[in-house]
Amino acid sequence: MSNEVNEFLARVDALVGRAGDLFVQWELDWVERVKGRVGHYGSVADWQTDKLNELEARYTDEYVSESQNFRENMTSEQREDFRLACNYYRKQGYYSGITGTVPESFISGDDNDYIPSFNNYNRLTDNKYFKKILAAVRSEPKFETGQLVQFRASSSLPQRNPLAQPSNEDWTPGFGFSKLAGMYAVVLQVAPFAPRTAARGTKPYKVLVRGKATPVFAEERFLKKAKKVKG
Numbered sequence: 001m002s003n004e005v006n007e008f009l010a011r012v013d014a015l016v017g018r019a020g021d022l023f024v025q026w027e028l029d030w031v032e033r034v035k036g037r038v039g040h041y042g043s044v045a046d047w048q049t050d051k052l053n054e055l056e057a058r059y060t061d062e063y064v065s066e067s068q069n070f071r072e073n074m075t076s077e078q079r080e081d082f083r084l085a086c087n088y089y090r091k092q093g094y095y096s097g098i099t100g101t102v103p104e105s106f107i108s109g110d111d112n113d114y115i116p117s118f119n120n121y122n123r124l125t126d127n128k129y130f131k132k133i134l135a136a137v138r139s140e141p142k143f144e145t146g147q148l149v150q151f152r153a154s155s156s157l158p159q160r161n162p163l164a165q166p167s168n169e170d171w172t173p174g175f176g177f178s179k180l181a182g183m184y185a186v187v188l189q190v191a192p193f194a195p196r197t198a199a200r201g202t203k204p205y206k207v208l209v210r211g212k213a214t215p216v217f218a219e220e221r222f223l224k225k226a227k228k229v230k231g
Helices: 001-020 027-042 046-059 061-073 076-092 117-127 128-138
Strands: 148-151 182-190 204-209 216-219 224-225
Touching: 001 027, 001 046, 001 061, 001 224, 027 046, 061 117, 076 117, 076 128, 148 204
Parallel strands: none
Antiparallel strands: 148 182, 148 224, 182 204, 204 216
8 A cells, every 4th residue: 555545544543543432423434434445445535635634623632632521520501501402403303313312311301311422512502503592591581470561563573473383372373473563461471491493582481462362472582561551
């Protein structure tokens, strides 16, 4: 074999030795395939070198050390964040390869049952979508239980309530959500569940609209403090 091939395979072996147990499945598969192909054909393609460079840049000694520290010292806040991310992405239908392997006992609150890999933790929590969900969870609510609120103008409301569920609303889908514009409601519950939309102001509220018998869920961004009620 050429020096180029030997050097490439040595780098692959060093990478596996350093970070093999941190690899996700496709990375493990790639390593096995590339070693076989390079060894068989006796040459290294540019794209194979580029991919190896990418993996080496990801799995540095510092990253490996940080990963080991994470697994040994995962905090209760990190567990809650990961649990929240799992619930969010399960509903969204993304990252099923990760969320599908998380035990239900962990989702239910048993912290001793499961520790995610550093990779999986970062993939679910360190992205712009989940960061918006987390911001909504941690933000102080603008309204409190028992407070009178008002739905914003129709231009601010979507036709379809992002929290709509046929089991708890009597205006879906025929009753357009935007028709609630300007209507008064009383807050029955603050944050009855975790936010479901990756946007600003998505803390959910359970409210009872004036003149309605059935409560509805609404995101904070669609509500405002009520103006003085006449009559």
